[in-house]
Each structure stands twice: as C-alpha cells, then as structure tokens.
Amino acid sequence: MTKLISKPLELPAFVTPNRVFMAPMTRMRAAQPGDVPTDLMVDYYTQRAGAGLIVTEGSQISPEGKGYADTPGIHSDAQVAGWRKVTDAVHAAGGRISLQLWHVGRLTHETLQGGQPGVSASAIDFDGTVTLKHADGERYTAQSPTPRALEVSEIPRLIEDYRRATRNAREAGFDMVEIHAANGYLLQQFMSVSSNHRDDRYGGSLQNRARLPLEVVDALTDEWDAAHVGIRLSPMIKFGGLDDADGMEMGLYMAAALHERGVGYLHLCEPDWAEGPALDSAFRSGLRNAFSGIIIGAGNYTVAKADEMIAEGFIDAAAFGRPFIANPDLPRRLFEELPLAEVDFDTVYGSDVAGYPQGYTDYPTAD
Template sequence: MPTQTTSILTKPLTLPALTTSNRVFMAPMTRSRAGDGDVPTDLMVEYYRQRAGAGLIVTEGSQISPEGKGYADTPGIYSAEQVAGWKRVTDAVHAAGGRIALQLWHVGRVTHESYQGGGPGVSASALPFDGKATVKNAAGQVESVPSPTPRALTTDEIARVVEDYRRATANARRAGFDMVEIHGANGYLLQQFMSVSSNARTDAYGGSLENRARFPLEVVDAVVSEWDAQHVGIRISPMIKFGGLDDADGLEMGLYLAARLAERDLGYLHLCEPDWAGGPALDEDFRAALRGAFPGVIIGAGNYDAEKACTLIEKGYVDAAAFGRPFISNPDLPTRLTAGLTLNETDFDLVYGGGAAGYTDYRTA
C-alpha cells in the first residue's frame, strides 16, 4: 500500500494529450540494444513492455537521421524498418496498459567519424570540445572514443535538419506513439545552439538569447505542425555538464525558452536537473521562476528519489518525476516507490550493449 508520503505519486496526471495512471515516469536512457539498421529488437519490445507500469515511458533517444547518430546500437526513427520495429514496442506497451513517448534525438557534434562517412559531426560552431561517442570495437564490445571537432551547420542545412525532425514526428505517429519528446538537453545538437559555450555564430542563430533559441524553436514549431502542441514535449537541461558542454550560464536561456514554449501551449516541459552529471543543484528561486514561465505540465528528473519527487510535486514545482537508473533494475519501480519496497541494485557493467543480462532479467517484487 502507498505510504502517506508517497501517495501523491499514485495520483493520475492529466496532460493535454492524455491522462497517466501515476506520476512515476520513466526517463529516456540509452541502452544500446538496437539491431542491424538501428531497428528496435525483440529484446527492446520486452524491455519496454516490462516497464509499462510507468505513468509515461519516454524512450531512449532515437536519431532522426543517420547524421544524428553518435552511439553504437541506438535506434532510429527515419526508416520504414525502424518504424515497424517501434510499432511492435508501442503495441506491447499499450497492451500492458502503458503510455509511451518517443524521444527525438540529434547528437550534433557528439559523434564519431565512422557514423559520418569519415567526416566530422555538425554543430552550431566549429569549436573543439572534450566529448565522446561510442562505437563497437573488434570484439563487438561498446567502447567510448573521442569526438572530432565539428563543422558548423549552414543556414540551408539548419532548414534541412528542421525538416528531419518533422519527418521523424510523422514516423513516430505511424509507429503508434502517444507523444513525442524533443531532446533539447544533455549537450546535444539543440543545446549546442542554445549555449554560449558551443555557439559562437554571428548570424541569426547566434549571439542573443533570441537568436540562440531560434533553431530549437523552429524545431518545436515543425514538430507541432506535424502533430499538434498537445502531443509534443521537450527536454531541457540548464547548466548541465555533459557531452563536452558546460552550460554554466544556462539558467537565463532555460527561463527564456520555457516562456516561449508556454506561448505555444506545449504538452509538457521535461526538466533534466544538472546535479546528476556534476553540475550545480537547482535552487528554489529557479524552480519558482520556471513554474512562473511555464504554467503547463513540468516533469522533473535527475537524481530523484521518492522523497524528492513528492516534495517537489507538493510544492507545485513539478507535476511528475521521471526516474532513469532506478528503472533499469526495477521494472516495477512505481510499485516499489509507492509501497516503500527495497530497490534492486543496478549492474552498471551491463547498462550499455549486450543481451538480456542486465536488461530484461531484473526481478519484480
């Protein structure tokens, strides 16, 4: 039975597009189990089906184009085979009573030349950075490798990438997803445009807050045009230190972007807090300001436990909490959190790549 402290996590949450069964959401997590052609596998079908008790599953990032790939065995959403593979996942989750959103992903500069035809990745600017992608070594094991200095996207190419996001959204709808989430966090392409640490442009996409937010908002508008605002969420991570990005001055951008998203009545704002990756903890002033800028549904994530989730929901700063690593080893995490049960420990040696071990073989309570 839920405790008095955790009962708020069991309450349904009404989003503009759907109502969730609880407020324990599953955060997006790369697991590197896709098959040939970056197609979702049988193993992925079972993995997501097992976790259908989440109020909402947000899938691992799925590249919107071959250019958007930076990690081995990650799924895509640009081919007919990938759409068919994801349709098997959504069918399984829906049959188990769950809800699922696809995360739309372009890594930008966090890639390897082997994924880019021998050339560098793309970004806002051609600035060197300390980032790593993953590839498979000769033994078939996933390993981290340095990313090369990227090249800057031209204005014409920006328009092409915006169209890739729109097309990926259409594919997600065909695959049966309940929503899509735009990945604007963790140092990937959209945040590379938003952050002054990675954007040195002097054209309409660089300099001011408005200019640095232009490309992410063009993506939002394209995705919304393909579906509608209610079925679109976005993930942001102000002040994150991840993927070679140090977004130390990102709070102002976070609040500016939140206000522009509120004007568009977006389905939700997913806040990835920076302290899980070595960044600073967010203070109450920022949380209050974010809530003022975005009155819609806010999902909080990043080093959350049940106590933190309940506290922030009760204070009105977030409406639901997304859990990442605890969901790896606890497919029945909502039950465990609300009942105060002990959590399984995660075998971190088995997080990326491999088979069922450390992926679909964790026990439920």
C-alpha cells in the first residue's frame, strides 16, 4: 500500500515531494570564532536533501540568543556566507530548507554572555542546564543562572533582531524561516505561566503572554510574507525548567492566531520526547479545528504513526529527528522498509575538534 508520507504536499510557498521532513537538531559544530556554518555542515545537510523539507538546527538571531557551545548564528555576514553554501548545495541536490530562528532566553550561561545572565520574561530562578565546551573542546553541562527580565523598552530591539535574522536567511538562500517558539526557549518563556510573572502587557493573561511570539510573527510576515514564515510550538513540554500549566489552552489560542495570519506552517514539537505527556486526540482535533493550514507533527514518529495522523487529518507531514541523524537517506528507507541504523549518542553534539565528522557525516546510506 502506498504510504501517505510518500505523497507530495503543497505548502503555501512551495511543494514538497514527500512528507518526511527533517526535524531541527542542534549538532554544535559551527566554526569558532564566530559561530559560522562549516563545509562539513554543507555535507551533512546535503546528504539529507531527500527530506520533503529540512528544518535546520536552531540558529541564534543574535549573540544574546546563544545558549550552547558551537551553535551557528544568522546575525553576521560570515554566517550568511556559510549558510549560503549550505542552501546552494541542498538546492543543487533537489532539496528544500527552512532556517530555524532561535533565541534561547534564560537557557544560556554567563560565559556566553560576557559575564551576564541571559534574558527572559521574568527573573525567575529555575532548574535548567546547557551544554558548553572547555577550551580544549571537552563538553560539559552547566546550570543556567537566574535570568534578567527584559524591559518593555527592549522589545523593539529584540524584534528587530528577528527581522534582521530573517533578512539574512533570505539573503542566504533559505526557502523559509521557522520561528522557534518551543522547547522552553525565550518565546515559550513568555508564553508559560511558570516563567512569566510580568504585570505589563507581556504578562498575566494568556493573550498578554502570547503577545511577544505573535509580534515576532507579525514582524516576520511583514519582513518576508506569511507563506515563508513557519513556527514551532511545544505545548506542555517539560524542558529547561518549564511547567506549562495552561500549555494546551495556549497551544489552541496560538493556533487560532496563526490561522488568522496564514503562516506557512505550524510545527508541533510533541512533548512526549522530552518528558511531557503524549498529546491526545481531543487536543489534536482542537488544533486542527483552530488551524486549517499545514501542520507538521514531530516526536517519536514512525511510518505507522505518521500515516495514521495524516489519515485522521491531524497533521500533513511528519518531521523525524533522531532517525535522520543515523539515516541520511531516511525517506527512502521508510518508503522501501529498509532497516534503520542506530544513533551513536556520544557524538551527537560534536566533539573537541571543530569540523569533526564522526557521528555526523559518516553514517552511510542503505547502499
């Protein structure tokens, strides 16, 4: 029987030849100094160009938006030039690629912020760690410090950082951008009651907590257009000290607001991959009723789960994360029911030498 995930999909901005998307995955291999995409990253993404759509690893919109060692940015000319090589090669291989725009908020460390803590919705002490590297390249995890609450007067500058990142992404040849409003990073820190105790127009009611992410959406749809702006949400995820008490309600509210704005896609990072609950059918159908555009599901997907969710009308495409690390030709393997290789988790987050290929570009194809 033909698998539904093997069928083409019409997004507002372009058509994808299949519905097996590559989920965004931080791999911590950008060149230093400068957080610049490398030629090895060109190879890595090009090997995976068979995906219906690649969503890149989170790429920080500004130095303030960085929270882990060796993650790539999208705020400098050198970074744009590095990404340009990636997009050119992915396009030459027949692929499509969306850049994930990342601001980590409080999930950072003072060593990445000139001795300062990160910024967030509120100055709330929390339990969250980030992965850093010693000067010799050895990895370690560190507790994030209590963040500083962003002033209302800083919000226009923050939104301009998102705009500049989007201009840069266009210049670098990306097919779309994806706003990272998931996994407990800055925009979700504003959305969640546990991390947002503000009493101004960015805090308190659900509408106020959703204001910043929606202002970012509005700025970026103005900067490019709605079709080229996607967004990732993870209602109810437990990550980075988050406890999203009204996460489901927020997810449905955001879905309705995004429907009105006609964004290119809504990418659902399902919470069960990171200690959150499994989403139930009531939430999935609520989401579908609120948002009639393209919904991408991600998190512990198999062909069977993806086809079932597509058949139910809950999602239009499935993004695969971990399986894409070890299987560069994942769509073909899924369509032809070939065996899948296992991920070596020791090498997922890079190594001591920038550009180190082990566990990155050396996973073979099925052939």
